[in-house]
Amino acid sequence: MPETQPAVGTDSIAAAAARLREAAATGIPAAPVRDLIGPDDVQAAYAVQLQLTAERIEAGATVVGRKIGLTSVAVQEQLGVDQPDFGILFDDMEYADGAVVPAGAILQPRVEAEIAFVLKADLAEGPLDDARVREAVDYAVAAIEICGSRVADWDISFGDTVADNASAGGYVLGTQRVSLREFDPVAAEMTMAIDGETVSTGSGAACLGDPVNAVVWLARQARELGAPLRAGQVILSGALGPMRPVTPGNAVQATVTGLGTVSVTFSE
Template identity: 70%
Template sequence: MSPPPVTADAVATAAERLLSARSCGVPCAPVRDLIGRDDVRAAYAVQQLLTGARVAGGGRVVGRKIGLTSAAVQAQLGVSQPDFGVLFDDMRFPDGALVPAGSVLQPRAEAEIAFVLKEDLVEGDLSPAQVRGAIDHAVAAIEICGSRIEDWDISFADTVADNASGGAFVLGQDRMDLGGFAPRDAVMSLRIDGAEVSTGTGADCMGDPLAAVRWLARQAREWGEPLRAGQVILSGALGPMRPVRPGNTVQATVAPLGTVTFTLGTAATPGTPGGAAR
């Protein structure tokens, strides 16, 4: 017997719970008691309410993130399919930034390849060639994942509702176009305070980060918000994500794209201009 449909009131209550956690900086209980563990439509409905609230509050959408692309990360969180979330301008930090402590709840870092689009992905069959041709350049990136849900106690619906556990992101300075560069062959090493804590390759991201972008392009169009020129696309983890604590310096090397670094501040440090507390 299938569960009853999730009501609009339940979706709104789930969104309010997550908004409250974000505003007060205290993680909340999971929202699966309201929307179920695996109701994809209800979960994205919650995410859309959260996106609307951030935009209404002055937030500007600058891209999308793909989550749960790595088998290692799926195993860490007990889920079995990718998801996506929204990137806002106040989530972006420059290479080498001091990211304020508390700006991301329960932070975990993962290394990725980020792509910046030069063309919309709205029309056409969204073939591999079309998607590749729409990309202006690639850069090394670190996503600082964050969960508004206490102890990362998440089902698939919980993380989708919570903007795919998006927190912040840092982009490297070195850009590379796709001529002669095969993202699936990239090699990643993530270090925290100099110690290597995660490794992987481009092939660990859905077989190819470009395949992940194609998946996202199709999903985004289906949900009515297609990808646009100028947007940043975080294509997904190349290896396991790792917890980050105040004072840690995190560096990702994604060969041949280069390196990207940030330091998570302590309560006494103000952070670097260019990103904002959430």
């Protein structure tokens, strides 16, 4: 996360935000923004994300949580980075378990299955370590993240995806809520199917070794940014297996051992 002002000029940050804003408004994916902010300038990329987030809040949207991305070592290596990223979850991004996502609601949708955590306490003060984060978690729940990219053909660098709110689109939470006293995220096994065919498998260990580790990382970054995690917020901790594209008419179901199933369908 940025600790200093980005080296990239404010005009370039504004231009990148405008490009992504236009893509979201028109439903037409845009060219990558790395020509404006660079492919790996962390400060500049988050500056764009912060500007777009502020605009959405000013327009009436409410922040309900965060999503963590790039928790897989393989994906980090692919994009040439050594850390996860995060984006903002807004109130209009949630779909109920079993819901139908309207066509065009999310640009270039792709799905991944993960563990979500809902907080019962703020993570704003004191040491933000494993024990503190576990104490702050109310429950874990199976989740499907619907990633979406405002960048054409998902042609993204690290800078592109961070600027584009970490490619956040929507999310679905299951209905089986389990406390961490009864559930070990590391041992959890995930299977995701599209139209009944298994397309992705994985485990909790694939998410930074432990999905709770991802939340610890996020809690520290969010506090450093000045927007700490709060009670009631939803935290999507990162994919447990490969992300897969979906097309109109697809039905997606994910199962996480210990947390049950969660599903969503995409309208034709």
